Amino acid sequence: MEYGINIPESPGKRVVVIGAGFGGLNVVKGLKNAGMQIVVVDKNNYHQFQPLLYQVATSGLEPTAIAFPVRGIFKGFKNFHFLMSEVKKIEPTRNVIATEAGELSYDFLVIAAGADTNYFGIENIRHISMGLKSVPEALQLRNRIYKSMEIVSRVVDEKEKEKFLNFVVVGGGATGIELAGAVAELRRKVLPRDFPEIDFSQMKIFLLNANERLLDAFQPQTSEKTKKDLQAMGIIVMNNAKVADYRDDAVIYNNEERIYTKNVVWASGIIANVFDGIDNLGQGKRIITDKYCRVKRLDGGIYDNLYAIGDIAVIPEYVMPQVAQVAIQQAQLAVYNITHEDKIMFTYKDKGKMATIGRNKAVAEIDKKRFSGFFAWFLWLFIHLLYIIGFRSRLEVFSNWVWNYVARDQPIRSIIEIKRDET
Ligand SMILES: Cc1cc2nc3c(=O)[nH]c(=O)nc-3n(C[C@H](O)[C@H](O)[C@H](O)COP(=O)(O)OP(=O)(O)OC[C@H]3O[C@@H](n4cnc5c(N)ncnc54)[C@H](O)[C@@H]3O)c2cc1C
Known part of the structure; x- marks a missing residue:
């Protein structure tokens, strides 16, 4: 069977968000009225509320209580598209991501793909x-x-x-x-x-x-x-x-x-989900960003239109815990920096x-x-x-x-x- 990506060309800028976790969802919410096309790509068709996973595991809750279909969350959002597919590669020089379903171009990319279990090689x-x-x-x-x-x-x-x-x-x-x-x-x-x-x-x-x-x-x-x-x-x-x-x-x-x-x-322990094409990684394979949450290149420069937030990212000057609040606050910052010329730096408000x-x-x-x-x-x-x-x-x-x-x-x-x- 042949697949293709049926997302229409966007008259305005296209923001692609990898991951519908805490970070990704809050980017979409923040961009609701920004007049941009938003495409969320996730390998699952749902957002999962990780803090309550243990209650599903110990028979206190049904899985449906903590897994929410992404298309349902954003129904009614104009110019919103969802693609269920695994992202394999990012090509920042071409402004393209490679997914299982094909290539997708972007004007801005927000990488919010989180982390997975780290078995430390055992x-x-x-x-x-x-x-x-x-x-x-x-x-x-x-x-x-x-x-x-x-x-x-x-x-x-x-x-x-x-x-x-x-x-x-x-x-x-x-x-x-x-x-x-x-x-x-x-x-x-x-x-x-x-x-x-x-x-x-x-x-x-x-x-x-x-x-x-x-x-x-x-x-x-x-x-x-x-x-x-x-x-x-x-x-x-x-x-x-x-x-x-x-x-x-x-x-x-x-x-x-x-x-x-x-x-x-x-x-x-956890280890960040990695993508081919992004190789400037810190401890736990986290993508290194500057204080504006933009991805840093290996040569010390930055990708202006590429943001990494949440569990997958690290700002070396102040390493933060991998928790939901960091992902949410970085999502809000990324939204601001995508939509404004005057960029602001990230500071974490520990709640x-x-x-x-x-x-x-x-x-x-x-x-x-x-x-x-x-x-x-x-x-x-x-x-x-x-x-x-x-x-x-x-x-x-x-x-x-x-x-x-x-x-x-x-x-x-x-x-x-x-x-x-x-x-
Ligand atoms: C069991 C557990 C309990 C937790 N409890 C708490 C708590 O009580 N309080 C708290 O603040 N934090 C808690 N956390 C941490 C919190 O859930 C994370 O910090 C938060 O989810 C990070 O958000 P994120 O958006 O960076 O990534 P995630 O929420 O992990 O979202 C990443 C998304 O990216 C998608 N994805 C991954 N790889 C790909 C790919 N290649 N292609 C396409 N899609 C991809 C995934 O399907 C997922 O939807 C807990 C975590 C776990 C595992």
């Missing part, structure tokens, strides 16, 4: 572990949790049972903590109701963190509080535990220490950071003030609800949360997958 881990960067991965993890329990319920060998009952979460950042906490909540109330034949006192959840403390972007007191809360939930927290390999059904860390498990979740640990438990830091417990948890829920796109999804997430809280339930527990022999 091939065995890449093969057997589960990442948590996308909706399909969250579904894979949800299936794995319930498949493991089904296997435990019928296996007789104690050593085999142990492998399926052990859950190892690698990574002491917000994702690792949130996931470990959510699995512990499942173990406490939800799984024992479904599997009365399993002795859940034997189910162990390990959180392996290569750094000295959890949440190392937060203040040390917050790290300590988080560790205590997780331990109180029965999670085995190990700091300074560097995972090196996975062999013979065991995670190997530090000096050949082992945890036997079939369930490994890798939440330990604070937070991580949820479990029922009624979270930590937050806003303006150097520290919060924890119920207040931080409530704040976390409120802010995440606010950022979800669309009234229907907000209502869906809210009603799920209320149900899960009141009924102490995580209702979405079906194993739905195409049959494959994984065990």
